[in-house]
Amino acid sequence: LEGMMRLIALCISLPHVLPLGVSPLRASRVSRSGPLRAVAELIRNDASPSLAGALPDCPPTVWDADDLDVEYWQKKYSSESSRACPIELVATDAANAQGEAYFRERKDEFAALLAEHGTIWFKDFELMKDPVGFRKFWEALELDPCLDPIHTSGLRKFLSKGDGVYEEVNKQALSKHYIGLHNESTFKKTAKSGAFVCFKPATVSGGEFLIADGEAIFRDLDPEVIKTLIERKVRISVSNLDLDVLGPLPEELKKQAMGKVGEIVDAKIAPKFDMDLDMIWGTDGKEMRLQAIEHAQSPVNRHPISKRPVWFCNMHNHARFLRDRRPCRVPEVGMTDVYFGDLSIIPGDMLAHVNEVCERNIVRVPMQPGDVLLCDNYRVLHGRDIFEGDRLHAVSWFGDDALEESQDGKPGDLLNSFINNFVVASDPPWGEKIGALGAFSPCVPLSAAFIPTRASAASAGMDGV
Numbered sequence: 001l002e003g004m005m006r007l008i009a010l011c012i013s014l015p016h017v018l019p020l021g022v023s024p025l026r027a028s029r030v031s032r033s034g035p036l037r038a039v040a041e042l043i044r045n046d047a048s049p050s051l052a053g054a055l056p057d058c059p060p061t062v063w064d065a066d067d068l069d070v071e072y073w074q075k076k077y078s079s080e081s082s083r084a085c086p087i088e089l090v091a092t093d094a095a096n097a098q099g100e101a102y103f104r105e106r107k108d109e110f111a112a113l114l115a116e117h118g119t120i121w122f123k124d125f126e127l128m129k130d131p132v133g134f135r136k137f138w139e140a141l142e143l144d145p146c147l148d149p150i151h152t153s154g155l156r157k158f159l160s161k162g163d164g165v166y167e168e169v170n171k172q173a174l175s176k177h178y179i180g181l182h183n184e185s186t187f188k189k190t191a192k193s194g195a196f197v198c199f200k201p202a203t204v205s206g207g208e209f210l211i212a213d214g215e216a217i218f219r220d221l222d223p224e225v226i227k228t229l230i231e232r233k234v235r236i237s238v239s240n241l242d243l244d245v246l247g248p249l250p251e252e253l254k255k256q257a258m259g260k261v262g263e264i265v266d267a268k269i270a271p272k273f274d275m276d277l278d279m280i281w282g283t284d285g286k287e288m289r290l291q292a293i294e295h296a297q298s299p300v301n302r303h304p305i306s307k308r309p310v311w312f313c314n315m316h317n318h319a320r321f322l323r324d325r326r327p328c329r330v331p332e333v334g335m336t337d338v339y340f341g342d343l344s345i346i347p348g349d350m351l352a353h354v355n356e357v358c359e360r361n362i363v364r365v366p367m368q369p370g371d372v373l374l375c376d377n378y379r380v381l382h383g384r385d386i387f388e389g390d391r392l393h394a395v396s397w398f399g400d401d402a403l404e405e406s407q408d409g410k411p412g413d414l415l416n417s418f419i420n421n422f423v424v425a426s427d428p429p430w431g432e433k434i435g436a437l438g439a440f441s442p443c444v445p446l447s448a449a450f451i452p453t454r455a456s457a458a459s460a461g462m463d464g465v
Contacts, residue, residue: 048135050162051145056401058149061190062378064307065298068230070223073309077219085213085380086119086365086373096126103127103140110141110374114193115306118213118380121365122372129370131160131394134197137372138396146399149189159394168196168393169384175202175391178326180317181212181358181381184397187236187294188276191377191397198367200392207387208364214310214379216361218300221311225353226300229313233296233341236318237283240332241265241290262290283343296341303378310379314338316358317383321351367393 095102103110113120127133138145145164148156159167169179184191201207218226246257262279277292284291299313316322320337340346364385365373375382377397384393 048132048139048163051135051164051403052161054403055145055147055164056399056403058146058151058189058191058397059399059401061185061188062301062304063298064302064304065230065300065309068300068302068309070227070230074219074223077215083117083213085117085216086121086211086363086375087113087117088121088123089113091122091124091126096124099127100136100140103137107141114374114376118215118376119211120374122374123368125370125372127370128197128372129199131163131165131199134165134195134372134394134396135160135163138195138398141374143193143195143396143398144400144402146191146397146401148397149184149186149191164396165197165394166396168395170391170393172390175207175388176386178386179210179384180314180322181210181362181383182314182317183214183312183381184377185312185314186276187297191399193398194375194377194382194395195398196367196373196375196382196393196395198369198371198393200390201366201368202387202391203389205388206385207391207393208366208385209373209393210383210385211363211365211373211375212358212361212381212383214312214381215308217311217357217381218309220357220360222353225350228350229299229346234299234313234315234346235296235339235341235343236294236314237291237337237339238277238294239292240335241292242286242288242332243290244288247288258288258290265290265292280343283339284337291337293339293343301378303376306379311381312378314381315351315354316381319346319351319354321346321348322355 098105110120122128122137125137128137148166150156157167159165169177184194196209198209243258243261246254246261249257258281262281265279276295278295280291280293281287282289283293297313299311299315300309301312302309315338318336318338320335323335338346338351358381362383367373373382
Protein backbone atom coordinates (compact mmCIF):
# COMPACT_ATOMS: atom_id res chain seq x y z
CA LEU A 1 0.00 0.00 0.00
CA GLU A 2 2.85 2.36 0.85
CA GLY A 3 4.47 1.66 -2.52
CA MET A 4 1.19 2.29 -4.30
CA MET A 5 0.83 5.60 -2.48
CA ARG A 6 4.27 6.69 -3.65
CA LEU A 7 3.37 5.78 -7.23
CA ILE A 8 0.12 7.73 -7.03
CA ALA A 9 1.94 10.73 -5.58
CA LEU A 10 4.44 10.70 -8.41
CA CYS A 11 1.78 10.32 -11.09
CA ILE A 12 -0.34 13.19 -9.81
CA SER A 13 2.55 15.48 -8.95
CA LEU A 14 4.23 15.12 -12.35
CA PRO A 15 1.48 14.78 -14.96
CA HIS A 16 3.23 17.10 -17.38
CA VAL A 17 6.81 16.16 -16.60
CA LEU A 18 6.78 12.42 -17.16
CA PRO A 19 6.15 12.62 -20.92
CA LEU A 20 9.15 14.82 -21.48
CA GLY A 21 11.74 12.14 -20.85
CA VAL A 22 13.12 14.00 -17.86
CA SER A 23 15.05 11.61 -15.67
CA PRO A 24 15.68 12.08 -11.93
CA LEU A 25 19.31 11.32 -12.79
CA ARG A 26 19.53 14.83 -14.20
CA ALA A 27 19.30 16.16 -10.66
CA SER A 28 23.10 16.22 -10.68
CA ARG A 29 22.82 19.40 -12.77
CA VAL A 30 21.35 21.27 -9.82
CA SER A 31 24.67 21.50 -8.04
CA ARG A 32 26.28 23.07 -11.11
CA SER A 33 23.57 25.72 -11.43
CA GLY A 34 23.67 26.74 -7.78
CA PRO A 35 26.66 29.12 -8.08
CA LEU A 36 24.97 30.95 -10.95
CA ARG A 37 21.90 31.62 -8.85
CA ALA A 38 24.21 32.89 -6.11
CA VAL A 39 25.86 35.29 -8.56
CA ALA A 40 22.43 36.52 -9.64
CA GLU A 41 21.64 37.34 -6.01
CA LEU A 42 24.93 39.21 -5.60
CA ILE A 43 24.21 41.56 -8.50
CA ARG A 44 20.69 42.30 -7.27
CA ASN A 45 20.03 45.97 -6.70
CA ASP A 46 20.36 46.76 -3.00
CA ALA A 47 17.09 48.70 -3.21
CA SER A 48 15.29 45.50 -4.19
CA PRO A 49 15.78 42.87 -1.50
CA SER A 50 15.08 39.24 -2.30
CA LEU A 51 11.43 38.22 -2.34
CA ALA A 52 12.26 34.57 -1.70
CA GLY A 53 9.84 33.30 0.95
CA ALA A 54 8.10 36.67 1.17
CA LEU A 55 5.33 36.35 -1.44
CA PRO A 56 1.85 36.03 0.08
CA ASP A 57 -0.49 33.30 -1.09
CA CYS A 58 -2.65 33.82 -4.16
CA PRO A 59 -5.95 35.42 -3.07
CA PRO A 60 -9.19 33.42 -2.99
CA THR A 61 -11.41 33.43 -6.06
CA VAL A 62 -14.19 36.00 -5.81
CA TRP A 63 -17.35 34.35 -7.13
CA ASP A 64 -20.38 36.46 -8.05
CA ALA A 65 -22.43 34.69 -10.70
CA ASP A 66 -25.97 34.48 -9.33
CA ASP A 67 -29.06 36.10 -10.90
CA LEU A 68 -27.34 37.16 -14.10
CA ASP A 69 -29.48 38.60 -16.92
CA VAL A 70 -27.68 37.19 -19.96
CA GLU A 71 -29.79 38.93 -22.63
CA TYR A 72 -29.48 42.32 -20.94
CA TRP A 73 -25.69 42.19 -20.74
CA GLN A 74 -25.23 40.77 -24.23
CA LYS A 75 -27.32 43.60 -25.69
CA LYS A 76 -25.44 46.15 -23.61
CA TYR A 77 -22.05 44.87 -24.72
CA SER A 78 -23.18 44.79 -28.36
CA SER A 79 -24.29 48.43 -28.16
CA GLU A 80 -21.01 49.66 -26.68
CA SER A 81 -18.14 51.03 -28.73
CA SER A 82 -15.37 48.55 -29.44
CA ARG A 83 -12.36 48.75 -27.11
CA ALA A 84 -8.94 47.45 -28.05
CA CYS A 85 -7.78 44.52 -25.95
CA PRO A 86 -4.86 44.76 -25.60
CA ILE A 87 -4.25 48.48 -25.96
CA GLU A 88 -0.75 49.23 -27.23
CA LEU A 89 1.65 51.64 -25.54
CA VAL A 90 4.97 52.15 -27.36
CA ALA A 91 8.06 53.47 -25.57
CA THR A 92 9.71 56.70 -26.66
CA ASP A 93 13.36 57.61 -26.12
CA ALA A 94 12.27 59.92 -23.32
CA ALA A 95 10.26 57.14 -21.65
CA ASN A 96 13.20 54.75 -21.78
CA ALA A 97 15.50 57.42 -20.37
CA GLN A 98 13.21 57.74 -17.33
CA GLY A 99 13.37 54.04 -16.48
CA GLU A 100 11.05 52.98 -13.69
CA ALA A 101 10.19 56.64 -12.95
CA TYR A 102 8.14 56.69 -16.15
CA PHE A 103 5.82 54.02 -14.77
CA ARG A 104 5.76 55.39 -11.24
CA GLU A 105 4.59 58.81 -12.43
CA ARG A 106 1.82 57.30 -14.57
CA LYS A 107 0.59 54.43 -12.40
CA ASP A 108 -2.88 55.90 -11.99
CA GLU A 109 -3.19 56.47 -15.74
CA PHE A 110 -2.17 52.87 -16.41
CA ALA A 111 -4.58 51.55 -13.79
CA ALA A 112 -7.41 53.37 -15.61
CA LEU A 113 -6.29 51.96 -18.97
CA LEU A 114 -6.19 48.45 -17.53
CA ALA A 115 -9.70 48.84 -16.13
CA GLU A 116 -11.01 50.01 -19.51
CA HIS A 117 -9.17 47.66 -21.87
CA GLY A 118 -8.35 44.61 -19.77
CA THR A 119 -4.76 44.39 -21.07
CA ILE A 120 -1.96 46.88 -21.76
CA TRP A 121 0.80 45.91 -24.19
CA PHE A 122 3.95 47.82 -23.19
CA LYS A 123 6.23 47.76 -26.25
CA ASP A 124 9.90 48.59 -26.88
CA PHE A 125 10.81 49.33 -23.27
CA GLU A 126 14.43 48.75 -22.24
CA LEU A 127 13.73 48.40 -18.53
CA MET A 128 11.96 45.04 -18.68
CA LYS A 129 14.61 43.03 -20.55
CA ASP A 130 15.73 41.06 -17.48
CA PRO A 131 14.03 39.83 -14.28
CA VAL A 132 15.41 42.63 -12.09
CA GLY A 133 14.18 45.35 -14.45
CA PHE A 134 10.87 43.56 -14.89
CA ARG A 135 10.41 43.62 -11.13
CA LYS A 136 11.20 47.36 -11.06
CA PHE A 137 8.45 47.86 -13.64
CA TRP A 138 5.69 46.31 -11.58
CA GLU A 139 6.99 47.71 -8.30
CA ALA A 140 6.79 51.18 -9.85
CA LEU A 141 3.11 50.48 -10.58
CA GLU A 142 2.70 49.48 -6.91
CA LEU A 143 1.38 46.02 -7.76
CA ASP A 144 1.41 43.50 -4.91
CA PRO A 145 3.09 40.24 -6.02
CA CYS A 146 1.69 36.90 -4.91
CA LEU A 147 2.24 33.19 -5.44
CA ASP A 148 0.83 31.36 -8.43
CA PRO A 149 -2.66 29.89 -7.75
CA ILE A 150 -1.21 26.36 -7.68
CA HIS A 151 2.23 27.16 -6.30
CA THR A 152 1.79 24.65 -3.47
CA SER A 153 1.55 21.76 -5.94
CA GLY A 154 5.21 22.07 -6.88
CA LEU A 155 4.27 22.33 -10.56
CA ARG A 156 5.29 25.97 -10.85
CA LYS A 157 8.94 26.95 -11.13
CA PHE A 158 10.57 30.31 -10.52
CA LEU A 159 12.80 31.86 -13.15
CA SER A 160 14.00 34.37 -10.54
CA LYS A 161 12.68 33.50 -7.09
CA GLY A 162 14.23 36.57 -5.50
CA ASP A 163 12.30 38.79 -7.90
CA GLY A 164 8.98 36.92 -7.76
CA VAL A 165 9.21 35.90 -11.45
CA TYR A 166 7.87 32.52 -12.60
CA GLU A 167 8.89 30.78 -15.81
CA GLU A 168 6.38 30.44 -18.59
CA VAL A 169 6.19 27.49 -21.00
CA ASN A 170 9.26 27.57 -23.21
CA LYS A 171 10.60 24.01 -23.38
CA GLN A 172 11.33 22.44 -26.75
CA ALA A 173 9.43 19.28 -25.85
CA LEU A 174 6.26 21.41 -25.61
CA SER A 175 6.95 23.83 -28.42
CA LYS A 176 4.33 22.17 -30.63
CA HIS A 177 1.65 22.26 -27.94
CA TYR A 178 -0.96 24.93 -28.38
CA ILE A 179 -2.07 26.38 -25.03
CA GLY A 180 -5.74 27.27 -25.14
CA LEU A 181 -7.42 30.25 -23.50
CA HIS A 182 -7.61 30.24 -19.72
CA ASN A 183 -7.61 32.49 -16.68
CA GLU A 184 -4.87 31.76 -14.14
CA SER A 185 -7.45 30.49 -11.74
CA THR A 186 -8.84 27.53 -9.85
CA PHE A 187 -12.19 27.20 -8.11
CA LYS A 188 -10.38 28.24 -4.93
CA LYS A 189 -7.72 30.79 -5.95
CA THR A 190 -7.35 33.49 -8.59
CA ALA A 191 -4.63 36.06 -9.16
CA LYS A 192 -6.04 39.57 -9.47
CA SER A 193 -3.74 40.44 -12.38
CA GLY A 194 -0.60 39.21 -14.10
CA ALA A 195 2.31 40.69 -16.05
CA PHE A 196 3.72 38.54 -18.86
CA VAL A 197 7.17 39.50 -20.09
CA CYS A 198 9.20 38.48 -23.13
CA PHE A 199 12.92 38.08 -22.56
CA LYS A 200 13.46 36.19 -25.82
CA PRO A 201 10.89 35.51 -28.56
CA ALA A 202 10.97 32.24 -30.48
CA THR A 203 14.15 32.33 -32.55
CA VAL A 204 12.62 30.68 -35.63
CA SER A 205 8.88 31.28 -35.68
CA GLY A 206 5.62 31.27 -33.71
CA GLY A 207 5.14 31.42 -29.96
CA GLU A 208 2.80 34.40 -30.13
CA PHE A 209 0.96 35.20 -26.94
CA LEU A 210 -2.83 34.89 -27.18
CA ILE A 211 -5.24 37.31 -25.54
CA ALA A 212 -9.05 37.29 -25.53
CA ASP A 213 -11.45 39.63 -23.77
CA GLY A 214 -13.83 37.69 -21.50
CA GLU A 215 -16.50 40.35 -22.03
CA ALA A 216 -16.34 39.83 -25.80
CA ILE A 217 -16.59 36.05 -25.46
CA PHE A 218 -19.62 36.47 -23.17
CA ARG A 219 -21.18 38.85 -25.71
CA ASP A 220 -20.75 36.50 -28.67
CA LEU A 221 -21.83 33.18 -27.17
CA ASP A 222 -25.26 31.86 -28.11
CA PRO A 223 -27.52 32.98 -25.22
CA GLU A 224 -29.07 29.52 -24.91
CA VAL A 225 -25.64 27.89 -24.67
CA ILE A 226 -24.40 30.30 -22.04
CA LYS A 227 -27.64 30.04 -20.01
CA THR A 228 -27.44 26.24 -20.10
CA LEU A 229 -23.84 26.27 -18.90
CA ILE A 230 -24.65 28.78 -16.15
CA GLU A 231 -27.65 26.76 -14.99
CA ARG A 232 -25.92 23.38 -15.04
CA LYS A 233 -22.44 24.69 -14.07
CA VAL A 234 -19.20 22.97 -15.02
CA ARG A 235 -16.64 20.77 -13.30
CA ILE A 236 -13.02 20.53 -14.44
CA SER A 237 -11.03 17.31 -14.21
CA VAL A 238 -7.33 18.14 -13.82
CA SER A 239 -5.74 14.68 -13.99
CA ASN A 240 -6.41 11.02 -14.84
CA LEU A 241 -4.96 8.13 -12.88
CA ASP A 242 -5.50 4.79 -14.62
CA LEU A 243 -5.23 1.91 -12.15
CA ASP A 244 -6.06 -1.03 -14.37
CA VAL A 245 -3.74 -3.10 -12.18
CA LEU A 246 -6.65 -3.33 -9.73
CA GLY A 247 -9.03 -4.64 -12.39
CA PRO A 248 -8.25 -8.38 -12.09
CA LEU A 249 -8.88 -8.43 -8.33
CA PRO A 250 -12.00 -10.20 -7.02
CA GLU A 251 -14.92 -7.78 -7.07
CA GLU A 252 -15.14 -7.19 -3.32
CA LEU A 253 -11.38 -6.82 -2.93
CA LYS A 254 -11.28 -4.50 -5.95
CA LYS A 255 -13.90 -2.23 -4.39
CA GLN A 256 -11.95 -2.14 -1.14
CA ALA A 257 -8.71 -1.35 -2.98
CA MET A 258 -10.37 1.39 -5.04
CA GLY A 259 -11.83 2.90 -1.89
CA LYS A 260 -8.48 2.81 -0.13
CA VAL A 261 -6.61 4.35 -3.05
CA GLY A 262 -9.20 7.12 -3.26
CA GLU A 263 -8.80 7.81 0.44
CA ILE A 264 -5.02 7.94 0.18
CA VAL A 265 -5.05 10.34 -2.75
CA ASP A 266 -7.72 12.50 -1.14
CA ALA A 267 -5.92 12.66 2.21
CA LYS A 268 -2.26 12.73 1.22
CA ILE A 269 -1.93 14.05 -2.33
CA ALA A 270 -4.89 16.29 -3.19
CA PRO A 271 -4.25 18.74 -0.30
CA LYS A 272 -0.86 19.56 -1.84
CA PHE A 273 -2.68 21.18 -4.75
CA ASP A 274 -4.94 23.25 -2.48
CA MET A 275 -7.65 23.14 -5.14
CA ASP A 276 -10.68 21.54 -3.43
CA LEU A 277 -10.49 18.41 -5.57
CA ASP A 278 -12.82 15.40 -5.40
CA MET A 279 -11.39 12.00 -6.32
CA ILE A 280 -13.98 10.23 -8.50
CA TRP A 281 -13.83 6.88 -10.30
CA GLY A 282 -15.15 6.21 -13.79
CA THR A 283 -16.57 9.62 -14.68
CA ASP A 284 -15.71 9.23 -18.36
CA GLY A 285 -16.90 5.61 -18.53
CA LYS A 286 -13.55 3.98 -17.69
CA GLU A 287 -14.15 2.06 -14.46
CA MET A 288 -10.53 1.99 -13.25
CA ARG A 289 -9.77 5.64 -13.98
CA LEU A 290 -9.54 7.91 -10.93
CA GLN A 291 -9.99 11.58 -11.80
CA ALA A 292 -9.18 14.62 -9.69
CA ILE A 293 -12.12 16.96 -10.29
CA GLU A 294 -12.71 20.51 -9.10
CA HIS A 295 -15.99 21.56 -7.49
CA ALA A 296 -18.90 22.72 -9.64
CA GLN A 297 -18.52 26.32 -10.76
CA SER A 298 -20.12 28.86 -13.03
CA PRO A 299 -18.44 29.42 -16.42
CA VAL A 300 -19.37 33.10 -16.03
CA ASN A 301 -18.42 35.48 -13.26
CA ARG A 302 -18.91 39.12 -12.45
CA HIS A 303 -15.72 41.12 -12.34
CA PRO A 304 -15.02 41.87 -8.66
CA ILE A 305 -14.54 45.60 -9.32
CA SER A 306 -16.64 46.56 -12.36
CA LYS A 307 -19.38 43.96 -11.64
CA ARG A 308 -19.65 43.37 -15.39
CA PRO A 309 -20.06 39.70 -16.41
CA VAL A 310 -17.20 37.91 -18.16
CA TRP A 311 -16.55 34.45 -19.58
CA PHE A 312 -14.50 33.01 -16.70
CA CYS A 313 -13.85 29.42 -17.69
CA ASN A 314 -10.86 27.40 -18.91
CA MET A 315 -13.00 25.22 -21.19
CA HIS A 316 -11.16 26.24 -24.37
CA ASN A 317 -7.96 24.82 -22.89
CA HIS A 318 -9.25 21.96 -20.76
CA ALA A 319 -12.04 20.29 -22.74
CA ARG A 320 -10.88 16.91 -24.02
CA PHE A 321 -13.28 17.06 -26.94
CA LEU A 322 -11.30 20.03 -28.26
CA ARG A 323 -7.85 18.68 -27.42
CA ASP A 324 -8.58 15.33 -29.08
CA ARG A 325 -9.02 17.31 -32.29
CA ARG A 326 -5.63 18.96 -31.89
CA PRO A 327 -2.22 17.26 -32.14
CA CYS A 328 -1.45 16.15 -28.60
CA ARG A 329 1.29 13.96 -27.14
CA VAL A 330 0.43 14.37 -23.47
CA PRO A 331 -0.03 11.01 -21.69
CA GLU A 332 -3.30 10.06 -20.10
CA VAL A 333 -2.27 11.12 -16.59
CA GLY A 334 -1.90 14.70 -17.81
CA MET A 335 -5.19 14.93 -19.69
CA THR A 336 -7.94 17.23 -18.44
CA ASP A 337 -11.63 17.50 -19.25
CA VAL A 338 -14.72 19.57 -18.55
CA TYR A 339 -18.14 18.19 -17.53
CA PHE A 340 -21.48 19.59 -16.52
CA GLY A 341 -21.85 20.16 -12.80
CA ASP A 342 -23.53 16.76 -12.38
CA LEU A 343 -20.54 15.14 -14.20
CA SER A 344 -22.54 14.37 -17.31
CA ILE A 345 -20.93 14.92 -20.72
CA ILE A 346 -21.14 18.35 -22.34
CA PRO A 347 -22.32 17.84 -25.96
CA GLY A 348 -19.72 18.21 -28.66
CA ASP A 349 -21.70 20.82 -30.58
CA MET A 350 -21.80 23.02 -27.47
CA LEU A 351 -18.04 22.69 -26.96
CA ALA A 352 -17.45 23.38 -30.66
CA HIS A 353 -19.50 26.57 -30.38
CA VAL A 354 -17.51 27.76 -27.35
CA ASN A 355 -14.32 26.98 -29.27
CA GLU A 356 -15.45 28.96 -32.33
CA VAL A 357 -16.35 32.02 -30.25
CA CYS A 358 -13.09 31.88 -28.32
CA GLU A 359 -11.05 31.56 -31.53
CA ARG A 360 -12.92 34.47 -33.10
CA ASN A 361 -11.94 36.75 -30.24
CA ILE A 362 -8.27 35.80 -29.97
CA VAL A 363 -5.71 38.53 -30.58
CA ARG A 364 -2.22 37.22 -31.36
CA VAL A 365 0.55 39.29 -29.77
CA PRO A 366 4.09 38.88 -31.21
CA MET A 367 6.02 40.03 -28.16
CA GLN A 368 9.64 41.19 -28.43
CA PRO A 369 12.37 41.46 -25.74
CA GLY A 370 11.24 43.83 -22.99
CA ASP A 371 7.58 43.76 -24.04
CA VAL A 372 5.08 43.24 -21.22
CA LEU A 373 1.38 42.36 -21.29
CA LEU A 374 -0.27 43.59 -18.10
CA CYS A 375 -3.55 41.66 -17.83
CA ASP A 376 -6.62 41.82 -15.67
CA ASN A 377 -6.83 38.11 -14.83
CA TYR A 378 -10.55 38.19 -14.05
CA ARG A 379 -11.47 39.78 -17.35
CA VAL A 380 -8.91 38.49 -19.86
CA LEU A 381 -7.99 34.96 -20.87
CA HIS A 382 -4.57 34.10 -22.24
CA GLY A 383 -2.77 31.33 -24.12
CA ARG A 384 0.23 30.61 -26.35
CA ASP A 385 0.70 29.43 -29.94
CA ILE A 386 3.15 26.75 -31.06
CA PHE A 387 6.72 27.78 -31.89
CA GLU A 388 10.06 26.73 -33.31
CA GLY A 389 13.46 27.62 -31.85
CA ASP A 390 14.38 28.87 -28.39
CA ARG A 391 11.97 31.03 -26.42
CA LEU A 392 11.95 32.61 -22.97
CA HIS A 393 8.88 34.29 -21.47
CA ALA A 394 8.06 34.76 -17.79
CA VAL A 395 5.27 36.04 -15.54
CA SER A 396 4.58 37.62 -12.16
CA TRP A 397 1.19 37.39 -10.43
CA PHE A 398 -0.48 40.02 -8.26
CA GLY A 399 -3.04 40.10 -5.46
CA ASP A 400 -3.94 42.53 -2.70
CA ASP A 401 -1.77 41.52 0.26
CA ALA A 402 1.53 43.01 1.36
CA LEU A 403 4.73 40.99 1.34
CA GLU A 404 5.36 38.63 4.23
CA GLU A 405 8.51 38.25 6.25
CA SER A 406 10.89 35.75 4.67
CA GLN A 407 9.98 32.20 5.67
CA ASP A 408 12.25 29.75 3.90
CA GLY A 409 10.58 26.38 3.70
CA LYS A 410 7.21 27.74 4.76
CA PRO A 411 4.25 25.39 4.21
CA GLY A 412 3.45 25.04 0.54
CA ASP A 413 6.96 25.89 -0.67
CA LEU A 414 8.62 22.63 0.35
CA LEU A 415 6.89 20.52 -2.30
CA ASN A 416 7.53 23.19 -4.91
CA SER A 417 11.26 23.27 -4.13
CA PHE A 418 11.56 19.49 -3.92
CA ILE A 419 9.87 18.74 -7.22
CA ASN A 420 11.65 21.45 -9.17
CA ASN A 421 15.12 20.94 -7.67
CA PHE A 422 15.30 17.18 -7.32
CA VAL A 423 12.57 15.42 -9.29
CA VAL A 424 12.14 17.70 -12.29
CA ALA A 425 15.85 18.63 -12.22
CA SER A 426 15.30 22.19 -13.31
CA ASP A 427 16.91 23.75 -16.34
CA PRO A 428 19.84 26.15 -15.79
CA PRO A 429 18.80 29.53 -14.38
CA TRP A 430 18.64 32.89 -16.07
CA GLY A 431 22.04 33.76 -17.51
CA GLU A 432 23.21 30.17 -18.09
CA LYS A 433 20.65 29.13 -20.68
CA ILE A 434 18.14 31.59 -22.12
CA GLY A 435 15.64 28.89 -22.89
CA ALA A 436 14.39 27.88 -19.47
CA LEU A 437 11.09 26.07 -19.01
CA GLY A 438 8.20 26.75 -16.72
CA ALA A 439 6.69 23.72 -15.03
CA PHE A 440 3.06 22.91 -15.77
CA SER A 441 -0.14 22.75 -13.89
CA PRO A 442 -3.78 21.80 -14.04
CA CYS A 443 -4.31 25.52 -14.61
CA VAL A 444 -2.21 25.43 -17.76
CA PRO A 445 -2.16 21.77 -18.64
CA LEU A 446 -0.42 22.08 -22.00
CA SER A 447 -2.40 19.08 -23.09
CA ALA A 448 -4.06 21.49 -25.48
CA ALA A 449 -1.98 21.21 -28.61
CA PHE A 450 -1.99 23.20 -31.82
CA ILE A 451 -5.18 24.22 -33.53
CA PRO A 452 -5.21 26.95 -36.17
CA THR A 453 -6.57 30.18 -34.74
CA ARG A 454 -8.06 33.28 -36.27
CA ALA A 455 -7.18 36.66 -34.91
CA SER A 456 -9.97 39.05 -34.15
CA ALA A 457 -10.41 42.21 -36.14
CA ALA A 458 -7.38 44.45 -36.03
CA SER A 459 -7.33 46.65 -32.97
CA ALA A 460 -6.17 50.22 -33.14
CA GLY A 461 -2.40 50.37 -33.21
CA MET A 462 -2.03 46.60 -33.28
CA ASP A 463 -0.54 46.32 -36.80
CA GLY A 464 -3.18 43.80 -37.80
CA VAL A 465 -2.64 41.50 -34.80
